[in-house]
Amino acid sequence: MLRNAFAKGLRDQARPLLMWVVGVAFYVGLLMSIYPSIKGSAKSLQGYIDNLPAAVRAAFLGPGGDFSTPVGYVNTELLSWLAPIVLIAFAISVAARSLAGEEENGTLSLLLANTVGRRRLVLQKYAAMLVVVGVLGAGFWLSLWVATAIAGTPVGAGDLAGAMLRLTLLGLAVGSVTYAVGGASGRRQTGIAAGAGVGLAMYVANTVSVMNATLKPLRYVSLFHYAGGAAPLGQSISVEGLLVLVATSALLLAATVWLFERRDVRV
Amino acid sequence: MNGGAPLRAAPQGSAPAVLTERLTKSYGRSRSRGVVALDLEVRTGEVFGFLGPNGAGKTTTIRVLLDLIRPTSGRAFVLGRDSHRETPAIQAHSGYLPGELSLYPSLTGRETLRYLANLRGGVDWGYAAELTERLDCDLERKVADLSTGNRRKIGLIQAFMHRPELLILDEPTSGLDPLVQHEFYRLLDEARDAGQTVFLSSHVLPEVQRVCDRVAFVREGALVAVEDVAELTGKAVREIEVVFAEPVPPSVFEDVPGVTDVAAHGKKATTLRFTVSGSLDPVVKRLAGYPVVDLISRLPDLEDVFMTFYAGETDAGGPGEQGAQDPRARGGDDAS
Numbered sequence: 001m002l003r004n005a006f007a008k009g010l011r012d013q014a015r016p017l018l019m020w021v022v023g024v025a026f027y028v029g030l031l032m033s034i035y036p037s038i039k040g041s042a043k044s045l046q047g048y049i050d051n052l053p054a055a056v057r058a059a060f061l062g063p064g065g066d067f068s069t070p071v072g073y074v075n076t077e078l079l080s081w082l083a084p085i086v087l088i089a090f091a092i093s094v095a096a097r098s099l100a101g102e103e104e105n106g107t108l109s110l111l112l113a114n115t116v117g118r119r120r121l122v123l124q125k126y127a128a129m130l131v132v133v134g135v136l137g138a139g140f141w142l143s144l145w146v147a148t149a150i151a152g153t154p155v156g157a158g159d160l161a162g163a164m165l166r167l168t169l170l171g172l173a174v175g176s177v178t179y180a181v182g183g184a185s186g187r188r189q190t191g192i193a194a195g196a197g198v199g200l201a202m203y204v205a206n207t208v209s210v211m212n213a214t215l216k217p218l219r220y221v222s223l224f225h226y227a228g229g230a231a232p233l234g235q236s237i238s239v240e241g242l243l244v245l246v247a248t249s250a251l252l253l254a255a256t257v258w259l260f261e262r263r264d265v266r267v
Numbered sequence: 268m269n270g271g272a273p274l275r276a277a278p279q280g281s282a283p284a285v286l287t288e289r290l291t292k293s294y295g296r297s298r299s300r301g302v303v304a305l306d307l308e309v310r311t312g313e314v315f316g317f318l319g320p321n322g323a324g325k326t327t328t329i330r331v332l333l334d335l336i337r338p339t340s341g342r343a344f345v346l347g348r349d350s351h352r353e354t355p356a357i358q359a360h361s362g363y364l365p366g367e368l369s370l371y372p373s374l375t376g377r378e379t380l381r382y383l384a385n386l387r388g389g390v391d392w393g394y395a396a397e398l399t400e401r402l403d404c405d406l407e408r409k410v411a412d413l414s415t416g417n418r419r420k421i422g423l424i425q426a427f428m429h430r431p432e433l434l435i436l437d438e439p440t441s442g443l444d445p446l447v448q449h450e451f452y453r454l455l456d457e458a459r460d461a462g463q464t465v466f467l468s469s470h471v472l473p474e475v476q477r478v479c480d481r482v483a484f485v486r487e488g489a490l491v492a493v494e495d496v497a498e499l500t501g502k503a504v505r506e507i508e509v510v511f512a513e514p515v516p517p518s519v520f521e522d523v524p525g526v527t528d529v530a531a532h533g534k535k536a537t538t539l540r541f542t543v544s545g546s547l548d549p550v551v552k553r554l555a556g557y558p559v560v561d562l563i564s565r566l567p568d569l570e571d572v573f574m575t576f577y578a579g580e581t582d583a584g585g586p587g588e589q590g591a592q593d594p595r596a597r598g599g600d601d602a603s
């Protein structure tokens with residue numbers, strides 16, 4: 001069962017993954033179960049939202065704030081902020097436990113002495129992170145698809161899959177920051193701080209760029225923009241966006257290998 | 268059993284099991300030294316002790332050999348291979364017990380060993396099972412529930428289970444109870460018989476004398492001396508305390524070869540303490556003429572050995588004082 005560091009990584013993350021998936025399914029179910037009642041009063045709610053100052057509206061609802069259609073509701077309530085935050089937070093927690101966690105627990109010496117090889121260890125643990133974050137993304141997708149169908153407000157499964165794919169890749173890219181910094185420093189907290197800091201900065205950059213026309217170019221440095229920004233659902237998927245997300249993760253992974261192979265392992 | 272076992276010569280033409288060339292490792296911005304210009308050679312097939320007080324650089328050296336840390340300058344060769352450039356080959360043929368052993372708390376002992384064996388590949392599980400039995404190790408419980416001693420046993424099994432050419436053991440007997448220590452010494456003897464090389468660090472002199480062919484003394488990151496254990500035992504300085512049934516003047520022993528620092532103690536001066544270097548035989552012969560109530564022979568603390576033999580060669584501080592209370596040394600010198 002514990003055939004290699006990849007399998008060990010999956011086993012280590014299985015229990016937290018299950019809890020996150022259950023939490024996501026529960027929240028998505030709750031959110032969709034109240035949609036029919038919101039939809040009924042969508043008009044008055046929409047009127048209220050439309051009267052909000054643009055800055056307040058953008059800050060709290062992003063450029064979404066459209067409750068009149070299922071797609072708008074899912075974008076506003078879920079995909080514009082909660083889904084990316086959940087996926088990023090999970091990816092960061094998995095990444096922090098991977099290399100830095102192994103080192104802080106003191107088991108890294110034993111692993112390396114048993115012929116794992118540093119490069120292989122970095123790749124296998126990353127692969128495990130990829131799988132578990134992917135499973136959470138898939139769980140998100142499945143919950144949404146089922147919940148929207150049950151609520152009688154179906155959103156296309158393909159559209160949903162596209163949106164969740166981009167958000168999952170976003171989570172992985174930010175998690176890769178934690179992975180690289182954690183691997184290079186050997187410290188979990190440093191990795192978590194780096195990932196959370198980068199994630200927050202990019203979220204703010206994207207939101208600000210939407211609110212302020214002169215800051216519009218800022219969005220291009222934000223991974224949130226490439227993941228669909230405030231309305232991941234209902235847009236056509238840009239290949240460039242996907243490439244940016246994947247390339248970011250790949251570069252960070254390569255950096256992790258490079259940095260991790262060159263440093264002293266702490267006792 | 269016998270610390271004075273004959274040395275095995277390295278096979279002709281084969282590289283030393285461990286070779287370091289001017290190995291230096293400094294830590295951090297303060298450039299505090301782990302080891303300084305260390306030249307060390309461990310011959311193939313010998314049991315080599317790496318002896319020194321805590322913080323002397325033993326663990327640093329070992330971690331360089333396994334490429335867990337990189338030397339600041341100098342080089343290390345293990346099994347004839349460069350420690351940094353040919354790490355996989357070195358690791359494949361060596362077994363390592365870390366000084367500070369950490370395992371996965373949520374795994375059982377068996378899962379831990381299976382995992383490490385899978386990583387390595389080609390482990391003879393029958394031998395691992397035999398080691399488990401001999402060390403009386405419980406593999407069914409989770410590591411989190413095991414005592415330190417039991418965790419160390421798992422560490423030993425994983426180091427031995429693939430019958431490596433080279434065993435690198437950092438403080439292998441710390442935390443082991445005496446019975447398990449004894450079994451461990453047998454494993455070392457078997458390893459020597461099988462032609463395996465053992466490189467072990469310790470701060471316990473009697474242990475090193477018992478199991479090693481040669482021993483290197485390190486202090487503050489520098490190699491102080493490399494000694495043949497058989498010779499060292501002959502040179503060893505012991506503290507002797509004799510309690511007599513009646514007062515015996517110190518002068519009786521002052522002319523015995525090797526005896527120094529004779530002093531009387533106790534209310535009625537019935538206790539004599541003195542230091543003996545070399546053979547105990549003349550002392551025993553002289554003692555035969557007096558009514559002896561008790562006789563205690565202590566091997567001195569490691570620090571004292573340094574002070575005795577290498578006082579002129581180191582910039583050492585004062586000797587440690589803890590040796591006198593060390594129960595392990597009490598009457599335990601059975602070198603023959």
